[in-house]
Amino acid sequence: MSFFDTHLLNVVIYLPLVFAALVLMLPSTEHGQVRAITFVGMLLDLVFGVWAYFRFEPSGAEFQMEFRVPWFQQFGMSYHLGVDGLAVSLLLLTVFLGPLVVLASTTYITHRIKEFHLALLVLQTTMLGALASMDVLLFYIFFEAMLIPMYLMVGVWGAEDRRMAAVKFFLYTLVGSLLMLVAIVALYFVSGAPGTRSFDYGTLYNNLLGANQQLAACASGPEGACASLTGLAATLHTYGPWMFAAFALAFAIKVPMWPVHTWLPDAHVQAPVAGSMILAGVMLKMGTYGFWRFAIPLFPVAAQAARPFLAVLAVIGIVYGALMCLAQRDIKKLIAYSSVSHLGYCMLGLLAVTSEGATGSAYQMLNHGVSTGALFLLFGFLYERRHTRLMSDYGGIAKVMPVFTAAFVIITFSSVAVPGTNGFIGEFLVLMGTFKSTLPLGFGAFATLGVILGAAYMLWMVQKVFFGGITHRENQHLRDMNLREMLTTAPFIVLVAVMGLMPQPFLDRIAPSTDRYVARASVGAPGAPQAKNDQLRVEVMSLPSTAAAARPSVPAAPLAARE
Amino acid sequence: MNIELALFGVFAVMTLVSAGLVITARSPINSAMALVSTFFFLAGIYVLLWAHTVAVMQVLVYAGAIMVLFLFVIMLLNLGDAAHRGRPTVTRILGGASAFGLLAVLAVTLGRTQALPAEMGPQAQATFGTMAAIGQSIFTSWLLPFEAVSLLLLVAMVGAVVVAKSRI
Amino acid sequence: MVPITYYLLLAAALFCMGMFGVLVRTNALVVFMCVELMLNAVNLTFLAFSRMHGDGIGHVSAFFVIAVAAAEAAIGLAIVIAVFRSRGSVNVDDIRTMKH
């Protein structure tokens, strides 16, 4: 039992924080050192993250590399880490972006360099923590902590209109997540008798499972069959929809789904290149990840009820986002709206509740992280040179920046999901899952429209920016990518090809989580094949002592006693 | 009609009267004086309640220390009859009314309570209310609050100096 | 023997009078005195119940109340002095700067 058997996740999560401490000790005038230390830290983190990714046994337990110690036992909390297939994949994505983000901003960020890198490192820790935390309250803490560095990043190092964007981003996301906090606490009290309560994901889920199944049974039954429910099931019947709504709103804002997406364009447009990359690459996934991990499995019945509605929103998001792109003049805004469209695919795949759809959705999360992250990165390089985001200020760049153009076009093809690039696998699986699902065929058909529009707007943008004659004198002497920029871009391009041509290694790790997700989500679906309880239950390591459950000091009567 | 009841009657009436003076008197001096007498009569009532020690402390601390402080401040600020009654605003009227209302409610409540024994409780042991008994409990089971209070007094002292002093 | 209710009634009356004074008088000093009245009413209740149950806790509480009252008076009066210095008046009407 070596140190890493138990602590690998801790290492991955807190390594950036350690390096943040190092950076903190450096004098803020030592820009080179600050950057170097940060880069090394991210690189080390990448190493450990990759190690964790390969340690993950697809055929093994659902949650692996678990680590759990008592923490705030009075509140039924415990410090509990662990990753399943999806989490470890997203974790890989996060650590992969880390060093590249540092490289991308070496010349982009010119003031308050030390603070910037501190923010980067802290942000990394919070994101990794949110992905790996198995305790709902712990997840919430990381989930919220994420906002602070990002807020600073947009607000301090952003473009001209940064303050508005930062505040908007912060409040917008906070609204949802505070409601979620309420729901979490309520869930905690609902979830069981005083002795048995806990904020631990496994305990919560297992406590709710039986009630959810009763509820599903009566929901599919005759009208008013649910009136006879008692105890937890009755509580869930009454309050479940509200709790689900709170969770869903929080995550929907994060995703962002239509119509709560308007923070995204502003935040993206104003954020520095690093901010945009992380925002698109990882943060948006927190929303879909939340749906996957918390909102849908915990409230399958309510989710089932809301499914058509959410699916409609997702489809609207796909088409609407694409249409928005056609109306943009601002390149970053266009890319931001394209994220809305892509994330729509992720949501649709989740809501299809078929293993194809869910796998595709998970894979689409990774793709979007890679391709959109790369788009923002590349545009960042362009912005450094010209300091304008308007398409009309470019045109014919390809003549002077051939390498850059090549890279950008490759990433564009990945973003419009040309087969052979990573984008295709995700989109194809999502759409097929949608067609296979119990959703009406129209959903799939409309979502497929995104395929056309995607090509239309991306190529339109490429056309306006790169092709044609050089229309502005300033563009005549743009220098092509230098070595650093090529090195920053290369990993993305390699990944685009690798993930497109041999996705199976990635899918293998996602697959088990997908099956479990589908099984848990279809608890609420009437008529869907139901899995055995031992497949549904969340098996997690228990605390050395059984003290994880709350003491009776908390109010004795759960909400259930109110009826 | 025993003597105790008679004494209680006297003390109670006098207390209320002087309290009334406190809140009605024009100048602060008068109300201060009325307050002093209130304290004295209250002390008497305390004695009727077998709380000799508290009665003594009442006289010492209240009638002695606090009231002197009051008078001292009044003198210092030299507010003779300068004090005027404030215009009767809505809030004042409501406040006064609510005070009476509260009195009525309490009275009704007390009137309807049967729980309280008409007679005084069991004959307590001889030490009841003695300095010894109080000291005993204060310095054993109530030590920590006692210390806290002493600290509070210290802080109050320093605070008073700091606040009141024109410049430090 | 005097019924406990009488003491409580007296305390109630005293308390309400103090309250009345606090709410209607404008002179800060008088307001303070009325606060003292209220405190004393509370003390009276303590002692009465203590007598009724025949144990000394009430006395201890009264003792603490008195101590706190002393502290409160000290600080309060100091504040009054400070306010008077800055405003030249101890009327609560004139001291309403802590508004929107």
Next chain:
Amino acid sequence: MDGIVEFFRTAPIPPEVFSPSLGLIILLPLLGAFVCGVFGKWLGRANVHLVACSAIAGAFVLSLMAFWATSDAAGGRVVSMPNPFGLDRDVVRYAIAHDYGTWFAAGDFRVNFGLLVDHLSGILLLVITGVGFLIHLYSTSYMEHDDGYWRFFAYLNLFVAAMLTLVMADNLVLLFVGWEGVGMASYLLIGFWYTDSAKAWAGRKAFVTNRIGDFAFLIGTFLLILTVSAFNRQADVRDYAAAGTAKARYEQGLSERGPVTFKGLEKMALALPEGVGGAVSLSTPIEAGPLSGYTFGGVMTATMLLFLLGAAGKSAQLPLYVWLPDAMAGPTPVSALIHAATMVTAGVYLFCRMSSLLVLSPTAMATIAIVGALTSLLAALIAFAQDDIKKVLAYSTVSQLGIMFMGVGMGVFWAAALHLVTHACFKACLFLGAGSVMHGNGDETDIKKLGGLWKEMKWTHATFLVSTLAITGIIPLSGFFSKDAVFHGVHHNHLHELHWVSGLVYALGLVITACTAFYMSRVYLLTFTGRRSPEARVAHAHESAWHMTLPLVILAFLSIVTLVYALPLMPRSGSGGGFQPLFENFLSPVLRPAEAVARTAKTVVLDSSVPAFLDYLIAWLVALSGGATAAFLYLKFFPAQVGKPVPAFARAVRRTAQNKFYVDELYEFILIRPVKFMAFILFRVVDALVIDTVLVRGTAYVTEKVGFGLRRLQTGDAQAYAAIMALAILGGAVYALLQVLS
């Protein structure tokens, strides 16, 4: 004689040895593309030429080996591969295949890197790599003055790789990879001269239009997947027996190869017709799943129509043909390779591949045939009035593709495929000839400004003449036979309950023949004969280098000799006897399932007669008349008319035709503008105004105002606060009291 036959029957590399290396055929061009694209700049022109051409040449040799291997009959044992969906004895003859394992799998869906070469894909391999190689060779000289040569060859190699993937894929999804890959390559090549934004737009137009097709293609694929699972759920033993397999084997095949493998779809197609009995037939409603309620036949028709739309995108049929003429913005070799010979025929290939599914739905077939006929006619009419030589050729390509679709739609798959092959030869030759003409005349493309080139560019002229005759359908040339094979089949095949279609389509076909003859002769005459036009760019055109003429000669030669394929030389197997054309016999292993399905389902009556002399005569006369008219008009009539006023209606007609009947404008107005407008409105109104301003900022605004309002309550009067407190206490006390009293 036997020796020769024996020689051709023994593949130099035995199939089982060769099949694992099928992937090389794709990898070589891909590698070439990588090398040229990444290191091209440093390699220099000559090396890039070497790399690119040798990559294709290697691919050609390998394809030859593969093709040879498919016909391998060493020791009398015909080469065959076990059908993954069939029983043990069920083998696919004349085919080699290799499965490189899973590409991706999720749930019970799976896609493999499975490559399959049978006679159909084999012949296409030869066309792609062969013609591809010639065009590479040609390009080495054609692009000699272009700095982007390395990009060019990288793209070209990339295209070949994608096209080979398309052809060799043994399942729909892998085919789709090639399908979109060629689209991407053509996007890059059309926009090759990106500095001219018009050209770049053309590329984008091509890609987006193709995407519309791919949209349909994807949905069709999904529907097929759903149908397969529904079939697997509902079919019973007899169905599987009719398909020559068993449920266990079929499911094993599904789990190993995934639901979209062509062989698997074939099995389903064999099981679906009514004739075979069993629980599932075309009229059976699907019980469960998203498609529940629809019948298998209905779903199949819908799927095929969707695939028609997809194919229309790729093969430039109505309503999506508009991109092809604009695609001529690319370099001429590209037009020759992609937009004439190979890519645009992908749709025809797709339907030949899925012929067994297609024949299940006469409705879809009729639609395909009619769409093909109409497209062909429209394109021919437009071609009348075009003056740009490449535009004319482009429209003639559209028209010829229409003919192939007619063939596919009426079930003469072999003839369509044959026409595909011959068309690849002579159309490539025509395009390259046009390119050579442009090369020799300072990139002049307006045929009005050319003329009299026959003595200056002898080779070009000769080859152009040959291929013109071929496409026009003059008797001894391949074009005649292939086209006539199509029309004969169209005429004699009959769709179930849609007999009128064959007559209609055949009639249209004759008209098209005439038109083709007319405009092709027009191009030829105006370009090569007559006097050199005064406004020519260069005084004296120069014949191109051998790199360019050699391919021309070879292609011209090919477009003559491929006629052999159409000759009825092989004894027809099975009933009836008689002879059947070489190519039909050659493709029969591929198309046999389709015939079987057609026979049992009685959806289409496949006619097996060979064209009689009369048919030939009619077609020939029609073609000749068209040519003659053109000759008369452009040699006698118009030259005489010079200077005379042209009647208004003639001018109007001409202008309309010249402007392609305003189809582009129509789309602009009914499709593109509305979408853009909607996007704009949605952005400005819904997104910016309603959601962001009113809702989001509105919330903030309201909150702020409410805060301002509540601030007024803070009067700062301590006594007021105290009074409120007192009131509250009183209220509480009263409430408590009432609680106690009640």
